[in-house]
Amino acid sequence: xxxxxxxxxxxxxxxxxxxxxxxxxxxxxxxxxxxxxxxxxxxxxxxxxxxxxxxxxxxxxxxxxxxxxxxxxxxxxxxxxxxxxxxxxxxxxxxxxxxxxxxxxxxxxxxxxxxxxxxxxxxxxxxxxxxxxxxxxxxxxxxxxxxxxxxxxxxxxxxxxxxxxxxxxxxxxxxxxxxxxxxxxxxxxxxxxxxxxxxxxxxxxxxxxxxxxxxxxxxxxxxxxxxxxxxxxxxxxxxxxxxxxxxxxxxxxxxxxxxxxxxxxxxxxxxxxxxxxxxxxxxxxxxxxxxxxxxxxxxxxxxxxxxxxxxxxxxxxxxxxxxxxxxxxxxxxxxxxxxxxxxxxxxxxxxxxxxxxxxxxxxxxxxxxxxxxxxxxxxxxxxxxxxxxxxxxxxxxxxxxxxxxxxxxxxxxxxxxxxxxxxxxxxxxxxxxxxxxxxxxxxxxxxxxxxxxxxxxxxxxxxxxxxxxxxxxxxxxxxxxxxx
Amino acid sequence: xxxxxxxxxxxxxxxxxxxxxxxxxxxxxxxxxxxxxxxxxxxxxxxxxxxxxxxxxxxxxxxxxxxxxxxxxxxxxxxxxxxxxxxxxxxxxxxxxxxxxxxxxxxxxxxxxxxxxxxxxxxxxxxxxxxxxxxxxxxxxxxxxxxxxxxxxxxxxxxxxxxxxxxxxxxxxxxxxxxxxxxxxxxxxxxxxxxxxxxxxxxxxxxxxxxxxxxxxxxxxxxxxxxxxxxxxxxxxxxxxxxxxxxxxxxxxxxxxxxxxxxxxxxxxxxxxxxxxxxxxxxxxxxxxxxxxxxxxxxxxxxxxxxxxxxxxxxxxxxxxxxxxxxxxxxxxxxxxxxxxxxxxxxxxxxxxxxxxxxxxxxxxxxxxxxxxxxxxxxxxxxxxxxxxxxxxxxxxxxxxxxxxxxxxxxxxxxxxxxxxxxxxxxxxxxxxxxxxxxxxxxxxxxxxxxxxxxxxxxxxxxxxxxxxxxxxxxxxxxxxxxxxxxxxxxxxxxxxxxxxx
Numbered sequence: 001x002x003x004x005x006x007x008x009x010x011x012x013x014x015x016x017x018x019x020x021x022x023x024x025x026x027x028x029x030x031x032x033x034x035x036x037x038x039x040x041x042x043x044x045x046x047x048x049x050x051x052x053x054x055x056x057x058x059x060x061x062x063x064x065x066x067x068x069x070x071x072x073x074x075x076x077x078x079x080x081x082x083x084x085x086x087x088x089x090x091x092x093x094x095x096x097x098x099x100x101x102x103x104x105x106x107x108x109x110x111x112x113x114x115x116x117x118x119x120x121x122x123x124x125x126x127x128x129x130x131x132x133x134x135x136x137x138x139x140x141x142x143x144x145x146x147x148x149x150x151x152x153x154x155x156x157x158x159x160x161x162x163x164x165x166x167x168x169x170x171x172x173x174x175x176x177x178x179x180x181x182x183x184x185x186x187x188x189x190x191x192x193x194x195x196x197x198x199x200x201x202x203x204x205x206x207x208x209x210x211x212x213x214x215x216x217x218x219x220x221x222x223x224x225x226x227x228x229x230x231x232x233x234x235x236x237x238x239x240x241x242x243x244x245x246x247x248x249x250x251x252x253x254x255x256x257x258x259x260x261x262x263x264x265x266x267x268x269x270x271x272x273x274x275x276x277x278x279x280x281x282x283x284x285x286x287x288x289x290x291x292x293x294x295x296x297x298x299x300x301x302x303x304x305x306x307x308x309x310x311x312x313x314x315x316x317x318x319x320x321x322x323x324x325x326x327x328x329x330x331x332x333x334x335x336x337x338x339x340x341x342x343x344x345x346x347x348x349x350x351x352x353x354x355x356x357x358x359x360x361x362x363x364x365x366x367x368x369x370x371x372x373x374x375x376x377x378x379x380x381x382x383x384x385x386x387x388x389x390x391x392x393x394x395x396x397x398x399x400x401x402x403x404x405x406x407x408x409x410x411x412x413x414x415x416x417x418x419x420x421x422x423x424x425x426x427x428x429x430x431x432x433x434x435x436x437x438x439x440x441x442x443x444x445x446x447x448x449x450x451x452x453x454x455x456x457x458x459x460x461x462x463x464x465x466x467x468x469x470x471x472x473x474x475x476x477x478x479x480x481x482x483x484x
Numbered sequence: 485x486x487x488x489x490x491x492x493x494x495x496x497x498x499x500x501x502x503x504x505x506x507x508x509x510x511x512x513x514x515x516x517x518x519x520x521x522x523x524x525x526x527x528x529x530x531x532x533x534x535x536x537x538x539x540x541x542x543x544x545x546x547x548x549x550x551x552x553x554x555x556x557x558x559x560x561x562x563x564x565x566x567x568x569x570x571x572x573x574x575x576x577x578x579x580x581x582x583x584x585x586x587x588x589x590x591x592x593x594x595x596x597x598x599x600x601x602x603x604x605x606x607x608x609x610x611x612x613x614x615x616x617x618x619x620x621x622x623x624x625x626x627x628x629x630x631x632x633x634x635x636x637x638x639x640x641x642x643x644x645x646x647x648x649x650x651x652x653x654x655x656x657x658x659x660x661x662x663x664x665x666x667x668x669x670x671x672x673x674x675x676x677x678x679x680x681x682x683x684x685x686x687x688x689x690x691x692x693x694x695x696x697x698x699x700x701x702x703x704x705x706x707x708x709x710x711x712x713x714x715x716x717x718x719x720x721x722x723x724x725x726x727x728x729x730x731x732x733x734x735x736x737x738x739x740x741x742x743x744x745x746x747x748x749x750x751x752x753x754x755x756x757x758x759x760x761x762x763x764x765x766x767x768x769x770x771x772x773x774x775x776x777x778x779x780x781x782x783x784x785x786x787x788x789x790x791x792x793x794x795x796x797x798x799x800x801x802x803x804x805x806x807x808x809x810x811x812x813x814x815x816x817x818x819x820x821x822x823x824x825x826x827x828x829x830x831x832x833x834x835x836x837x838x839x840x841x842x843x844x845x846x847x848x849x850x851x852x853x854x855x856x857x858x859x860x861x862x863x864x865x866x867x868x869x870x871x872x873x874x875x876x877x878x879x880x881x882x883x884x885x886x887x888x889x890x891x892x893x894x895x896x897x898x899x900x901x902x903x904x905x906x907x908x909x910x911x912x913x914x915x916x917x918x919x920x921x922x923x924x925x926x927x928x929x930x931x932x933x934x935x936x937x938x939x940x941x942x943x944x945x946x947x948x949x950x951x952x953x954x955x956x957x958x959x960x961x962x963x964x965x966x967x968x969x970x971x972x973x974x975x976x977x978x979x980x981x982x983x984x985x986x
Contacts, residue, residue: 389621390626402666413666417660421655428632431632432644435636
């Protein structure tokens, strides 16, 4: 096969190119800015993300199966459009939530924005991956930027510890993934995911495929944070500066969904009877570990980290059926989760101020007295994570439970709801602390004067209510992406 | 007939009103008056529902239907039959009284309390009006949030324990119901209750679904042995919360049995009716004895609620046995009708009892029976009301409490005299614990010097107790408007029971 360069392909990756160009431009501009002018970098990054989002919207493929570029290395279809839009949206949200927090801690370096933008490019490549190589490159671009982001506060021992754990375990996961990919490549002789899918049934050495599949599933489970590969997640969420946790806890989850889908369904789809039981097992373990360990946490960031694990378990319920409707439900779930998690982490970042992290659950005591509006937003986010109607999170749970039941995994759905009930306890505990407990001191919280931050987080919180009442359009959008 | 969506107005008016109260209610007086206005408007808006409902025709009226989620064929579907109309009017009526009753006692974060009450009202109306199972479920679960906040913020000393128990317990039950609903959606492809009722289901499927629904509704009612959250929630809830909880939220469980269990799983309901009937009889007798030994007034009334609600479940499921095994649809109708009357009556009586306890609590800040005594000497008007509601609670003829219980006992007699005998025990036990309560609290000498300083009812308390008393007496002396309202709807339910699905 000869590699041909078709200039029209450039148009397909226009959003990525523009974002890359903008990132390089911001890198240069930032060099000439004084630290007091960092707001310029901030707004330029937000504009770059908004423009990219617009281009993704404009460039949405008209044909249902999507278009591919660079000999199938890059796929642009309905799924990648949805995922990219939410990657960009949540990244933009994290930038809003981060600025004040980072500035108060003198961490608002230009590198912060650059690393986030490079990670975003990585995620966009990842969700459009048409070949094993692109998937791996996108993943590494995301991962390397994330390691550096976690370590951004180099004076903090706990951040450094988190970054090293993240790096070592992340490198291990990448190694597993790459090893699995090499097995698959060896067995099928191709890196192209569509070609792998087409040839997989003719492969003689099934053993290689099986081993490759196990490595790939483990690698992706590491990246997702599914139990038993979740060990890094609480430490990283806890150790990273809160503003970084907002980012790491949101957009990369959407991208990891893309990775899971592209590799398992796109590449190894014909082997689904082998990987669905693995995912079912991961799902049960994640639900159990996430929900049970979260109860014991007194640090809100760690609690939310364990809650993330349990939500990954819920999301995997959509995969066990191996059907487009299930993937659509899983995508809806991951979108709902990230939209909700950004609120929860964002509120922690909002309430933190210089010298006070506001990350212990007890720091939220009596928040309703001091700041009823943000207590209500946090409450909405907690009830949504707990899956109480009429909030967004409930409908996401409904859809994945439905897809699991439709696929005949009734037992899995029942296990999931039992753990969901256990999980309700720790979400309610946050509401309890905010509403029922008296504040240690009655002084009003000095909220940051950052008006965009306050507006955006309020809109983000209200979106959970609005999307709970009118989630039909988003559901249809997900369904269309998968051709349901 | 109505050209504008009356049911939507009834649901959303209080909810929008709650947002207004939150936004404008920085001043407690504004919050109180505004919420009273909203509650009154909602009550007035619910009157055309009662007047306009054509009881003779029966069936579902005031229907609204809009596609909500196309991908799941879920509809924003609302409609009411006679039973729903009665329950909705009960809701709007009680909500007004609750808001008046909370005027003085609630003085911290008033706007949030009032807003929570209004949201709760909207959601309860939504439950009674929904014809789409998903919409029903959304309201059914969402109402836990305001109640959780009401008990947790304004409740008594053990409020956190009580409210967490309340939330998790009821959530546990309803989430099994959610699985049942998803399963039914898989079978029928939509969420409408009518489609669920029409779906053919095998006996095994029905049995599973029946227990799924039972988990949800039995906890809500609550039936013995899953009633333990109720005394805690009642004791710790503020008066208004207790009134809403007893008067309306418990009815959701009974309503659910009628809307879900009977039409969707009639054969399984028949097969396992003995389970429900046995649980109900245990509740009548055993919970009655438990109520007898309480030394906390609220706990006593809470347990008596469990015992009285057992008549609702008994009436519903005995009618199933009457239709299917004794081919006696008239008696079945009587039983079902009795269950319905008991629901409404219990709404008034238990609401009034909790309102009375609230009146006492506001004066002495304790609910312990020993601390009181001789209240009649200092509060004659209050004493009169208290005795009236107590009589209604033990089912004295002439009060609303008598009508429902009598009808249910009559119906059970035709099925099995033994069941009627056990059920009739309530008349003795109920009289025992209620009259003993009256004796210890209202009569006797004033032993506590603080009680001697009590002032009789103020105007606000007069309005609340007077309205409840009027309702209790009206329903007891002339229940015909209520039974007429529900008659054809009950008939339809009973007729539907004759059809087997398997």
